[in-house]
Amino acid sequence: MEPQSLIVRLESIDPGEIEALADATRRLRDEIVQVDGVLAADPILSDGTAAGTRSAALVQDGALAVSIYVWVVRPTIAIIRDFLRRDAGNRAELEFPNGEKVRLEGHSEESTERLLAIIKEYEDRDERG
Numbered sequence: 001m002e003p004q005s006l007i008v009r010l011e012s013i014d015p016g017e018i019e020a021l022a023d024a025t026r027r028l029r030d031e032i033v034q035v036d037g038v039l040a041a042d043p044i045l046s047d048g049t050a051a052g053t054r055s056a057a058l059v060q061d062g063a064l065a066v067s068i069y070v071w072v073v074r075p076t077i078a079i080i081r082d083f084l085r086r087d088a089g090n091r092a093e094l095e096f097p098n099g100e101k102v103r104l105e106g107h108s109e110e111s112t113e114r115l116l117a118i119i120k121e122y123e124d125r126d127e128r129g
Helices: 018-032 070-086 109-128
Strands: 004-012 038-045 059-068 090-095 101-104
Touching: 004 018, 004 070, 018 038, 018 059, 018 070, 059 070, 070 090, 070 101, 070 109, 101 109
Parallel strands: none
Antiparallel strands: 004 059, 004 090, 038 059, 090 101
């Protein structure tokens, strides 16, 4: 079972709140790394690489590369959704390894249905090996 990379991009509703976005990103990262099966949650640099790699690029505000096993996709997304409910000044975009993106904002039924379909696809693919 290979780990998957999930890209999480937090966005502030108020674009002038750069420090608040950086703080929210740190808090979300701290919550995500507590999930058993999450291997890493690293800030993404402006050149697209994860922090900790050899690069002189700047950290992208609000962007995390989350390395996880398929069986923790659901709990990880649940943490992100719960975080957004508690931190109403932000929204998030999730990018899956197949390039599909889902925007999380409020309690959108459409985004919930799309998320469930994507998660099921990854779980099914993992079961087939």
